[in-house]
Amino acid sequence: MNRMLISLLAVTLCMPAMAGIRQRKADKDTKQFRYEIECGGNAIQGTYLVKVWTYSKSKNVAENQCRKNAVHGVIFKGYGGGQGCVSQRPMANTPGVETQFEDYFKSFFADGGEFQKYASIMAGTTETVKVGKEYKVGVVVSVRKDDLRKALEAAGVIRGLSSGF
Secondary structure: OOHHHHHHHHHHHHHHHHHHHHHHHHHHHOOOOOEEEEEEEOOOOOOOEEEEEEEOOHHHHHHHHHHHHHHHHHHHOEOOEEEEOEEEOOOOOOHHHHHHHHHHHHOOOOOOOOOHHHHOOOOOOOEEEEEEEEEEEEEEEHHHHHHHHHHHHHOOOOOHHHHHH
């Protein structure tokens, strides 16, 4: 009985640590920003609707990373047309901006970081495909592009649309 109680206690105490390890592994995957981004359909004014495919060894962790990858894609990659969408260029289209503002983006994309303000997962849109030893998880994310642009302009990361060319 005592051994059973001790084993149960040990498992209970280790579970948060194991979740932390999975999250760190996912963060490592995310640091490389291994994802694909595409149009997810037409969105309301001021937002983009994008479908993000994230790769991870854990299906649940990949779902959590999709919002981060969606915002990263809108800022740095842009996406092609399709599904009645117009292609979108990246917001930060100046070469080297990600390394120039590395400290800003490290904080911005940290767990619990500011990126969360600008992305919402659309319910019922998750697709999961097993690819080798990892999962490819696709989720449709709504990105509040107008608010994101204002925040990046205020931080000096990108120039305002009215600043001229």
